[in-house]
Amino acid sequence: MSRSVSALAGTAAASFLPWSVASRTVAAAWDEAPVDPAKADLIYRTRAPRNGEPRLKELVKDWITPTPQFYIRSHGANPTVVADQFKVSIAGMVDKPMTFSIPELLERFPKSSVTCTVSCAGIRRYEFIKIKQMKGVPWQEGPIGNAVWSGVRLSDVLTAAGVSSDAKHVWFEGADTVVDGNAAFPFGGSVPMSKTREEDEKLPGVLLATHMNGQPLLADHGFPLRTIVPGYIGARSVKWLQKIVVSDKPSPNHFIADVYKMVYSGTPVEIDETAPIYRYPVNAALCSADNKDGKVTVKGYALPTGQKGCSISKVEVSPDGGKSWVNAAMGEQTGEFCWQFWSATLTIMNPETEVCVRATDSLGNTMPESGPWNLKGYLYNAWHRVPAKQLLN
């Protein structure tokens, strides 16, 4: 746990969030992204909505991703939020529907933190696009980040509201507006109720987060409140969270009922037969290289499958396109639902080859040699391949 979070833990709600700062009222603005791409912290794949990922060599400098380098994935404009008036409600299959302002939420419930990795389901989609053109943000390996999230536990809020024994899912809805053809609706999602209960003293199942890396959330990351679901794809960690609904079924929101599903034909029946994507799969990427007299030290990240208790068991690197493999040295910093850094020093004999990386996790999940295509281009996790030439420069 980082120093900044320990420091936060003892502070009162009043100082936990700097409500008096006028700039925390956020305008919906597409044009906030920096104009000069060379000076921007993120490489923007789209600007309206804003979708940006960091440079890979920056990404592996710090195990806790600095907020400016943390990827941004939005489906609509940042909503206009008047911080002092913002409220989140909990309703549905509960005994007592409730509404809280952010200070009320932080006063009433014990504060909790979690360090965890959030990763977009569309990570590495450009690999699918190489095979066949498809819609969707052409993400490379960067829409992933590890941060310290602080707020209150969803389970505490659920207990206060009194959940029906028939409840099976918890829905989340943001204050944003997503425009899709002639329709306009908020971004939303849901998680199984059992996920909210899979927690212990140290680790919340689901967090209602007000802070990221010890600071109030930035507008792009969901100020003033978002869910954080350790182990799940980023889409389940709904930003600008203003509505929680307890139900006996998954949310009917477009982003869980229709998209963020692994489908191949995309027929209505296939979509209805298919579960929403929740957990992210084991994945890894080579992010930086340092060539000293032909000895190339490569570094990267590896992410275990987002299942409780799962960790990275090994990362292998091939200097010759997959013919031979060496075990990478593993970074010391680890945490449940967190990525792990790795490094290896290679002698690359043939500059025309590819350097390959594959990770295996403690549940035995491993990255396949090539990735089977899916209609929406989600969860690409085949071996990460980088042309050797690129590393030798």
Next chain:
Amino acid sequence: MSRSVSALAGTAAASFLPWSVASRTVAAAWDEAPVDPAKADLIYRTRAPRNGEPRLKELVKDWITPTPQFYIRSHGANPTVVADQFKVSIAGMVDKPMTFSIPELLERFPKSSVTCTVSCAGIRRYEFIKIKQMKGVPWQEGPIGNAVWSGVRLSDVLTAAGVSSDAKHVWFEGADTVVDGNAAFPFGGSVPMSKTREEDEKLPGVLLATHMNGQPLLADHGFPLRTIVPGYIGARSVKWLQKIVVSDKPSPNHFIADVYKMVYSGTPVEIDETAPIYRYPVNAALCSADNKDGKVTVKGYALPTGQKGCSISKVEVSPDGGKSWVNAAMGEQTGEFCWQFWSATLTIMNPETEVCVRATDSLGNTMPESGPWNLKGYLYNAWHRVPAKQLLN
């Protein structure tokens, strides 16, 4: 379409079901299975409940599986059914809840038939058991069969009852009682509403079947009424159907909420994250061999993925454990959601090798070389391997 069904199509409901036959009242009896296994049509894997599969060489004699050779898969005892009093109800998110006797159902709605293959999700489970012991019926390649099913379309019944526009699933519940520890409940399941609508003039999406191969259903197959869901695992074709419920969520029945899911750890969260199994995957098996002077003619079945419009595009047979492959000749009889027979004549050089079979369907799905293990042992569809020695005898 078989002759027997054409003949049935013009008959009145009164003669469609022989209600006057007293023997159609079925007693719950575990001991009905024949005593002498050598004389039985099926090989019984369990007797209470009754679970039996045919001999493979019998299975590929007829493209329409004769009823005595059709596998039986039950989770409880056959219920006691008094045919004249049996009723099926439709309720839930409908304008007009309704109840029908079987003659009422057949009088009110147009009769419909479908020839389709039903296959148990546990088919070939013994392959998983070779890797690791697990619970569940140790099925070999036989719990599969192709029959002509006749009755009325579920979609017609839904239209008559008036379905809410918010409805998303249709639940089915049998008249049987499954005992699980201290609990006792009926077998049940559900299908997405879109599946009931994926139909055309010739092919019902879901059938409420009273007849199998031109005769009233046998007790073991769900007399007097069962669902038949073309393309789906057998578990969704609920037998002894007495309750239909229209809902906005899948059935909470144990057999769709908890089991018949592809899980690996089996944690509550993983079960809740995972969709029920609906469709069966591409599969194939070598079922008979005829050795004439070292030329071995092998025959078998291949089943395309249970998705509308999908068919078998090729079946390959390897006489040498997967080193070389020959294309099998395909049987002439085909149908949507139906298996296809195939045959090939092989020269087997090495009696110590395995003969392998793999099928590929028109959606590009193919059988993997080896099957990844799953906790409940469902949907094994790796190459079917038979010791060459067994074929040379």
